[in-house]
Amino acid sequence: MKLRGWYMLACILVFPFSSALAQTHSQAYRNNIYDPGMLKPRDSRLKVKVGEKAPNFTLPSLSGQKVSLREFLGRKNVVISFVPAAWTPVCSDQWPGYNIVKDIFDLHDAILLGITVDNIPTLFAWTNQMGKLWFPVLSDFWPHGKVANEYGILRSDGVAERALFLIDKKGIIRYIDVHDINKRPSLEVLVRELQKLSK
Numbered sequence: 001m002k003l004r005g006w007y008m009l010a011c012i013l014v015f016p017f018s019s020a021l022a023q024t025h026s027q028a029y030r031n032n033i034y035d036p037g038m039l040k041p042r043d044s045r046l047k048v049k050v051g052e053k054a055p056n057f058t059l060p061s062l063s064g065q066k067v068s069l070r071e072f073l074g075r076k077n078v079v080i081s082f083v084p085a086a087w088t089p090v091c092s093d094q095w096p097g098y099n100i101v102k103d104i105f106d107l108h109d110a111i112l113l114g115i116t117v118d119n120i121p122t123l124f125a126w127t128n129q130m131g132k133l134w135f136p137v138l139s140d141f142w143p144h145g146k147v148a149n150e151y152g153i154l155r156s157d158g159v160a161e162r163a164l165f166l167i168d169k170k171g172i173i174r175y176i177d178v179h180d181i182n183k184r185p186s187l188e189v190l191v192r193e194l195q196k197l198s199k
Contacts, residue, residue, distance in 0.1 A: 032129060034087045042178070044161055047152030050176055054078075054167045057147040059115065059138040062123055067113065067136050069167070077110040077197050078167040079190065082148060084159040084181055086118045086126035091162075094184045095133055101187065102134050108194040109169075113138060117145045117160055153178060166193050 048055065058068040072078050081098075083091040095114055098105075105112060112135035116123065119141040127137055140147045140160070148160035155161065164185050166175035175193040179185045 032087060033089055033092055034085075035089055042161060042181075043156050044153050044178075046176070046178060047150065048165075048173055048176070050173050052173055053171055054165065054173050055147075055150045056171075057150070059140055059147060060120060061136045061138050062120065062127060063136070067138055069113075070171070072111060072169075073171050074169055077108060077169055077194070078165075079105070079110055079112045079194075080163075080165040080167065081112060081114050082151075082153055082160045082163040082165075083114070083116050084162055086116055086122050090182060090184055091116075092126075092130060094162075095127075095137075096130050097184070097187065099131075099134055101191070104191055104194065108198055110194055110197075111135065115140050115147060115160070117141055117148060117154075117158060164190060166190070166197075168197055 054069060056069045058066050061067045069078065069080075081095070083094060085091065098112055114133070114135055114137045116137075117140045118126070120139050123137055123139055127133055145154040145158060145160060148154040151163070151165065153161040153163045162179045162181045162183075162185065164175070164177040164179070165173055168174050174197065175190075177185050177189070
């Protein structure tokens, strides 16, 4: 109950401030953010299910180190956030938004892994313009989209779906959201799913 109250207070006090910042951010970077317009309907096919073991992967990160899903087994719940492409409007708002709720991830012993099919230099430039992110950003560039394909969210045009996967400390998928590529996934729903892991 306390957490819910805290979350609602954050929505009232912090999110409007965040929206103002996001608006300023958008104005400042409008010349750099690419607008792809409405993207074609999904043509990927999900290859994993809730209750199944999450496919392991190892990907390079912006820090220069490789990050594996298995390294979090027994230690952290993991939220994987796949986004379609760097330098696009929705993606450029979604990831900075997670900075606001880092405390909620900490409270539920969770780490966020951000993944795109872009290469490291592209992700480096993009995230520098977004500002510092607290979570690892990983490149699924080569073999192109291999991890996105293993999870079943790689489109035929080579970008990933906008998708969230919540994986518990045992490596089991507990929640999947393959979202409208033109909209941000609900933060409130993700928080609710994280809460379920603590019960």
